[in-house]
Amino acid sequence: MTEYLVPDLAQYHLGLVALSFTAGAMLLVGALLWLLRPTIDAAYRWPMTLMNLVVLIAGAYYILLHGVWERAFAFVNGQFAPSGAPFSESLRYSDWLLTVPLMLSATLLTLDVGKSKLTSLVARVAGASVLMLMLGFTGEMQSDSGLRLAWGLLSLAPLAYMIAVMWLEVGSVLRLESTRVRTLFVRTRLVLFSSWSFYPVMFFVPLLGVQLGNLAGFVQVAYSLADVVAKGLFAFMLYFVVQQKTNELQAHRAKVTEAKQGAEQSGASAYAQY
Amino acid sequence: MTEYLVPDLAQYHLGLVALSFTAGAMLLVGALLWLLRPTIDAAYRWPMTLMNLVVLIAGAYYILLHGVWERAFAFVNGQFAPSGAPFSESLRYSDWLLTVPLMLSATLLTLDVGKSKLTSLVARVAGASVLMLMLGFTGEMQSDSGLRLAWGLLSLAPLAYMIAVMWLEVGSVLRLESTRVRTLFVRTRLVLFSSWSFYPVMFFVPLLGVQLGNLAGFVQVAYSLADVVAKGLFAFMLYFVVQQKTNELQAHRAKVTEAKQGAEQSGASAYAQY
Numbered sequence: 001m002t003e004y005l006v007p008d009l010a011q012y013h014l015g016l017v018a019l020s021f022t023a024g025a026m027l028l029v030g031a032l033l034w035l036l037r038p039t040i041d042a043a044y045r046w047p048m049t050l051m052n053l054v055v056l057i058a059g060a061y062y063i064l065l066h067g068v069w070e071r072a073f074a075f076v077n078g079q080f081a082p083s084g085a086p087f088s089e090s091l092r093y094s095d096w097l098l099t100v101p102l103m104l105s106a107t108l109l110t111l112d113v114g115k116s117k118l119t120s121l122v123a124r125v126a127g128a129s130v131l132m133l134m135l136g137f138t139g140e141m142q143s144d145s146g147l148r149l150a151w152g153l154l155s156l157a158p159l160a161y162m163i164a165v166m167w168l169e170v171g172s173v174l175r176l177e178s179t180r181v182r183t184l185f186v187r188t189r190l191v192l193f194s195s196w197s198f199y200p201v202m203f204f205v206p207l208l209g210v211q212l213g214n215l216a217g218f219v220q221v222a223y224s225l226a227d228v229v230a231k232g233l234f235a236f237m238l239y240f241v242v243q244q245k246t247n248e249l250q251a252h253r254a255k256v257t258e259a260k261q262g263a264e265q266s267g268a269s270a271y272a273q274y
Numbered sequence: 275m276t277e278y279l280v281p282d283l284a285q286y287h288l289g290l291v292a293l294s295f296t297a298g299a300m301l302l303v304g305a306l307l308w309l310l311r312p313t314i315d316a317a318y319r320w321p322m323t324l325m326n327l328v329v330l331i332a333g334a335y336y337i338l339l340h341g342v343w344e345r346a347f348a349f350v351n352g353q354f355a356p357s358g359a360p361f362s363e364s365l366r367y368s369d370w371l372l373t374v375p376l377m378l379s380a381t382l383l384t385l386d387v388g389k390s391k392l393t394s395l396v397a398r399v400a401g402a403s404v405l406m407l408m409l410g411f412t413g414e415m416q417s418d419s420g421l422r423l424a425w426g427l428l429s430l431a432p433l434a435y436m437i438a439v440m441w442l443e444v445g446s447v448l449r450l451e452s453t454r455v456r457t458l459f460v461r462t463r464l465v466l467f468s469s470w471s472f473y474p475v476m477f478f479v480p481l482l483g484v485q486l487g488n489l490a491g492f493v494q495v496a497y498s499l500a501d502v503v504a505k506g507l508f509a510f511m512l513y514f515v516v517q518q519k520t521n522e523l524q525a526h527r528a529k530v531t532e533a534k535q536g537a538e539q540s541g542a543s544a545y546a547q548y
Contacts, residue, residue, distance in 0.1 A: 053305055057298055084348040090287040094295035141284040
């Protein structure tokens with residue numbers, strides 16, 4: 001975080017494109033989710049609402065980050081150089097502190113699980129995610145690489161706890177769902193957590209002595225791709241889960257109506273006998 | 275207020291995250307309150323509306339404050355230092371002058387109290403809060419610590435008056451509410467006023483000769499946490515008060531309807547005797 005990036009002009013433009021593209025992509029995903037909203041039964045709209053908020057928040061922070069990047073570099077005496085305004089990824093932590101608990105909540109809200117169980121699951125994984133991010137940020141702020149490593153490793157504990165809850169406890173809840181929902185949910189959960197593996201890698205890279213200063217534009221591209229998967233693709237996968245649940249709910253309702261009509265008809269014919 | 279903060283780079287980023295996170299958190303709370311609005315009876319929506327405005331105002335001021343913080347520091351000749359643009363917390367007073375009277379009004383609006391009594395309560399506590407903030411701001415503007423102390427102590431008088439009104443007078447009004455509402459209201463009021471105790475502490479700290487200059491980032495974190503509690507958590511606690519009142523109102527209405535139907539039926543059967 002304390003490193004001072006000096007990209008060349010091509011890297012600078014690459015960073016600008018990555019950040020402004022992702023801002024637009026997040027808002028586009030939000031618009032598409034909103035347009036798809038009527039296809040989801042009211043019972044399963046909360047996960048979609050939360051994902052709308054997630055991509056809106058991410059879009060807003062990407063707009064801010066784009067501005068920070070833009071102001072960080074300038075032509076100084078005819079040379080492309082740092083302008084003096086500091087650049088850092090720290091704004092991403094503000095995004096994560098809000099969006100990570102929301103994404104975990106949205107995932108859990110797709111499941112048919114009792115209210116008290118749901119509250120407990122959400123509180124525990126959301127709490128653990130905030131703790132993970134706070135420990136990670138403390139690590140980012142250390143100039144000493146030993147301390148960075150220590151805080152980083154510490155932040156993996158709440159991550160392990162989250163994974164345990166999301167696989168073990170949620171796994172047992174999943175048995176109540178249909179096979180098709182289960183398959184879709186398992187895939188969605190995998191996309192979420194495997195896309196997250198990118199961020200710890202970026203955290204630990206400076207400890208390997210790798211200087212990313214002159215690759216700063218590529219770093220923005222990498223972060224942008226990770227975020228497009230972790231938020232955009234993930235949002236659509238969650239949509240497919242609730243779409244499947246909507247289909248199943250409608251099929252169930254149609255059956256109930258049919259059974260009722262059948263009962264009424266047989267009742268009517270029974271009556272006709274008299 | 276006159277001190278010139280010089281955080282190191284880690285503190286700078288910490289401040290950036292605190293301010294940008296709180297901006298996002300306030301707007302997120304606003305969105306969630308808006309989504310929860312239909313669950314509240316129309317009779318109790320005004321407190322929610324005012325809290326929506328409170329978090330919107332707070333979010334906007336945090337965006338401004340984030341910009342002020344960002345512009346206040348820069349790399350000057352390769353050293354991280356003040357940029358020349360002054361940083362101060364003074365923008366917070368603009369926020370408070372608007373949001374503190376609104377929060378007090380929202381709290382009072384949850385109570386079932388006659389219109390003239392309500393107007394009197396709102397006018398007195400809102401007026402006292404504005405007076406408190408004006409005296410406090412005058413104190414902040416003093417470079418002499420004796421004068422700062424004098425104005426600060428003076429500003430505690432309207433605070434004491436507010437506490438007297440909110441506990442003594444509101445306490446007697448509270449007897450008209452159900453036990454459950456009373457419990458929720460008492461908790462909410464406690465969260466509001468105890469979270470406010472942070473701000474006088476920050477006012478008096480410079481008088482103790484404590485230099486917070488190199489902890490400027492932590493100061494922003496502390497303010498942000500206090501605001502997230504005083505506005506965000508408080509908003510949700512107020513929501514629980516009006517949600518409980520909505521439940522009680524609906525239960526009451528259901529009873530009235532039942533009684534009416536009962537009366538109609540017994541009326542009809544009485545009529546049938548003739």
